[in-house]
Amino acid sequence: MTDKKHSLDTVNIQYYTFAEHPNELKLVSGKSLGPITLAYETYGELNKEKSNAILVGHALSGDAHAAGFHKGDKNPGWWDGLIGPQKAIDTDKYFVICSNVIGGCKGSTGPASINPKTSKPYGLDFPIITIEDMVRAEKYLIDHLGIKRLLSVIGGSMGGMQALQWVALYPDHVQSAIPIATALKHSPQQIAFDEVGRQAVMADPTWNKGDYYDKPDKPEKGLAVARMIGHITYMSDTSMEEKFSRRLKDKDYNFDFTADFEVEGYLRYRGDNFVKRFDPNSYLYITKAMDYFDVSGEKLISKAKASSVRFLVIAFKSDWLYPPYQVQDIVRQLKIKGCDATYCEVKSTYGHDAFLLEIEEETHLIKHFLNKTFHGYNVVR
Amino acid sequence: MTDKKHSLDTVNIQYYTFAEHPNELKLVSGKSLGPITLAYETYGELNKEKSNAILVGHALSGDAHAAGFHKGDKNPGWWDGLIGPQKAIDTDKYFVICSNVIGGCKGSTGPASINPKTSKPYGLDFPIITIEDMVRAEKYLIDHLGIKRLLSVIGGSMGGMQALQWVALYPDHVQSAIPIATALKHSPQQIAFDEVGRQAVMADPTWNKGDYYDKPDKPEKGLAVARMIGHITYMSDTSMEEKFSRRLKDKDYNFDFTADFEVEGYLRYRGDNFVKRFDPNSYLYITKAMDYFDVSGEKLISKAKASSVRFLVIAFKSDWLYPPYQVQDIVRQLKIKGCDATYCEVKSTYGHDAFLLEIEEETHLIKHFLNKTFHGYNVVR
Numbered sequence: 001m002t003d004k005k006h007s008l009d010t011v012n013i014q015y016y017t018f019a020e021h022p023n024e025l026k027l028v029s030g031k032s033l034g035p036i037t038l039a040y041e042t043y044g045e046l047n048k049e050k051s052n053a054i055l056v057g058h059a060l061s062g063d064a065h066a067a068g069f070h071k072g073d074k075n076p077g078w079w080d081g082l083i084g085p086q087k088a089i090d091t092d093k094y095f096v097i098c099s100n101v102i103g104g105c106k107g108s109t110g111p112a113s114i115n116p117k118t119s120k121p122y123g124l125d126f127p128i129i130t131i132e133d134m135v136r137a138e139k140y141l142i143d144h145l146g147i148k149r150l151l152s153v154i155g156g157s158m159g160g161m162q163a164l165q166w167v168a169l170y171p172d173h174v175q176s177a178i179p180i181a182t183a184l185k186h187s188p189q190q191i192a193f194d195e196v197g198r199q200a201v202m203a204d205p206t207w208n209k210g211d212y213y214d215k216p217d218k219p220e221k222g223l224a225v226a227r228m229i230g231h232i233t234y235m236s237d238t239s240m241e242e243k244f245s246r247r248l249k250d251k252d253y254n255f256d257f258t259a260d261f262e263v264e265g266y267l268r269y270r271g272d273n274f275v276k277r278f279d280p281n282s283y284l285y286i287t288k289a290m291d292y293f294d295v296s297g298e299k300l301i302s303k304a305k306a307s308s309v310r311f312l313v314i315a316f317k318s319d320w321l322y323p324p325y326q327v328q329d330i331v332r333q334l335k336i337k338g339c340d341a342t343y344c345e346v347k348s349t350y351g352h353d354a355f356l357l358e359i360e361e362e363t364h365l366i367k368h369f370l371n372k373t374f375h376g377y378n379v380v381r
Numbered sequence: 382m383t384d385k386k387h388s389l390d391t392v393n394i395q396y397y398t399f400a401e402h403p404n405e406l407k408l409v410s411g412k413s414l415g416p417i418t419l420a421y422e423t424y425g426e427l428n429k430e431k432s433n434a435i436l437v438g439h440a441l442s443g444d445a446h447a448a449g450f451h452k453g454d455k456n457p458g459w460w461d462g463l464i465g466p467q468k469a470i471d472t473d474k475y476f477v478i479c480s481n482v483i484g485g486c487k488g489s490t491g492p493a494s495i496n497p498k499t500s501k502p503y504g505l506d507f508p509i510i511t512i513e514d515m516v517r518a519e520k521y522l523i524d525h526l527g528i529k530r531l532l533s534v535i536g537g538s539m540g541g542m543q544a545l546q547w548v549a550l551y552p553d554h555v556q557s558a559i560p561i562a563t564a565l566k567h568s569p570q571q572i573a574f575d576e577v578g579r580q581a582v583m584a585d586p587t588w589n590k591g592d593y594y595d596k597p598d599k600p601e602k603g604l605a606v607a608r609m610i611g612h613i614t615y616m617s618d619t620s621m622e623e624k625f626s627r628r629l630k631d632k633d634y635n636f637d638f639t640a641d642f643e644v645e646g647y648l649r650y651r652g653d654n655f656v657k658r659f660d661p662n663s664y665l666y667i668t669k670a671m672d673y674f675d676v677s678g679e680k681l682i683s684k685a686k687a688s689s690v691r692f693l694v695i696a697f698k699s700d701w702l703y704p705p706y707q708v709q710d711i712v713r714q715l716k717i718k719g720c721d722a723t724y725c726e727v728k729s730t731y732g733h734d735a736f737l738l739e740i741e742e743e744t745h746l747i748k749h750f751l752n753k754t755f756h757g758y759n760v761v762r
Contacts, residue, residue: 127636186627187622188622188625188627189618192613192648195644195648195649203605225577225584232570232574240568246567246569255411255509257665261576263572267577267580291641294627
């Protein structure tokens with residue numbers, strides 16, 4: 001997956017600031033936000049026609065660093081298996097952009113950013129944002145880069161929501177979309193898992209109603225619990241069985257409340273690690289945005305039809321967080337309206353995590369789809 | 382379900398104390414526990430031959446109050462739909478016993494009980510207990526009641542584990558077993574959900590390493606989060622969709638972190654209610670007991686075969702916490718050894734909660750099975 005030979009060289013994070021007073025971004029909630037900075041990375045070169053740009057959306061805990069290596073880093077970006085020279089999203093051919101969402105904590109404006117009105121971190125004064133707001137912010141970036149029409153918008157999980165939202169908002173600026181392991185809207189079960197994660201953060205007294213940035217403690221324990229819940233939903237029953245079964249950390253049961261089983265140790269490790277790199281308030285804002293997301297009904301399909309956007313929609317058999325029936329529903333809605341949509345269900349046991357792990361299968365599907373979209377486009381024009 | 386005409390009259394909780402010094406119960410962990418009090422209820426009359434006794438095991442958050450009404454109560458016991466005159470577990474024919482497990486907090490000895498060595502609540506000085514220990518304690522009660530052989534041991538979820546454990550430990554004292562929505566052992570996913578619940582409790586600073594009984598605050602927020610996680614796993618994606626869909630509590634999104642969706646309000650309500658009636662330490666001890674439980678391999682089946690115990694094993698199609706494949710595995714293991722085991726999969730959408738809700742289906746299955754077991758037994762003798 002991290003084949004250095006086919007990896008990008010050192011990549012750098014960049015920043016773009018916009019929506020400065022008095023031109024703040026008007027949000028779905030009715031509130032405004034500005035100035036906004038988006039942290040983003042780009043890979044490959046934009047061609048003369050500006051027709052080879054692909055926007056990649058990240059998932060809940062992702063960031064702008066989708067591919068290549070930051071100077072001195074041992075690990076590449078989170079989708080390096082798919083993005084790079086001769087990979088599925090071929091940086092020898094395409095110009096790839098990935099930005100951290102607003103509300104995030106990896107360089108883009110979010111609740112940990114300085115509120116220009118108070119010169120302190122926003123905390124809960126940060127307005128509630130939606131996937132639509134995230135995409136509107138991304139549109140500023142795309143405009144800034146001089147791109148009129150994206151060859152494709154692609155992403156898994158929340159990244160897939162962004163892909164769908166791009167079509168719903170800017171159908172004439174998107175030639176194709178590849179939503180992966182995602183849904184038109186969250187089911188009550190998905191909302192419930194998000195809500196329990198939020199409750200875990202907010203139950204931590206150091207959360208202090210979001211005001212912890214200048215305090216010695218932040219709600220790391222609460223966020224770790226939220227992340228542990230998340231991790232269970234990202235894996236499948238089968239992948240957990242394959243990875244851990246009932247193996248013990250030590251020879252026998254400890255007969256106390258330390259971690260007896262390997263799966264317990266793994267969850268604690270993942271929880272503890274996550275809090276080092278993620279802002280608890282961002283966890284609240286981003287999960288809320290996902291719960292509010294809803295492009296069912298006419299919102300997406302009427303736009304998709306009018307602008308003849310092409311869709312490649314991918315699901316994973318063992319994904320029970322975004323189960324295939326939800327992904328199929330996207331395709332069904334599109335097909336009913338006569339849109340050009342292809343559905344592929346990958347036989348993976350990795351659960352929701354599959355969108356990050358099933359690189360080979362995704363490569364087969366995405367590479368050809370992009371190729372046809374790109375060359376078809378050039379010919380038709 | 383709570384048909385008063387066919388319900389038991391006022392029922393009373395009773396207590397039995399045993400394992401007093403120097404006869405403490407030797408636990409699986411190597412530690413000892415005593416004295417032990419079991420809170421229990423009985424319904425119906427024990428016949429002269431003492432051949433009509435049925436032991437009912439409760440689930441994680443259950444108690445000894447399985448049926449009938451406590452004086453002044455509006456709601457009956459947790460399995461009143463199944464237990465009562467002319468019901469599936471017919472108290473006109475059978476003598477029914479249900480006791481609160483050790484480690485619990487509903488009258489039986491648990492971490493909130495007074496430690497005779499310190500005259501203070503045990504807290505984390507309470508020894509880790511296992512399902513085997515719970516069942517050994519139940520055996521004391523059965524002996525005390527003068528019952529040599531139980532007509533049946535029946536229960537759902539952890540109650541089903543007790544039923545299986547009874548056969549594994551005391552095969553000659555059990556004529557039949559009805560494990561429902563349960564497993565031979567927890568999968569890593571089941572352990573993971575339990576572990577996250579425990580982490581939620583232990584992350585609450587008022588948990589204070591289990592020492593909160595004389596403090597003004599107890600880890601209610603942590604326990605509420607644990608319970609919310611539990612509730613998601615007790616329902617199914619379908620039952621949540623049917624019950625809540627994406628209905629809002631108010632007209633529109635609140636654009637804050639209050640409960641927007643009905644499902645969020647429901648989870649918060651269930652979490653907040655639970656902490657009023659359950660001891661957080663008991664939650665830790667009982668979930669740990671379930672995670673340690675393992676009667677796979679020869680532990681159960683060799684005993685079941687030698688003593689010709691009859692099994693009725695019930696699963697629910699939409700139960701993803703104790704999925705049918707796990708329940709089928711119990712039956713498969715038993716059948717391979719030539720044991721008398723019947724498997725029934727009920728087409729319910731209720732998820733794991735179905736064992737508490739699918740009363741009519743369970744009645745059909747259980748009533749006839751008990752009838753045949755009871756009369757067969759009487760004839761053979």
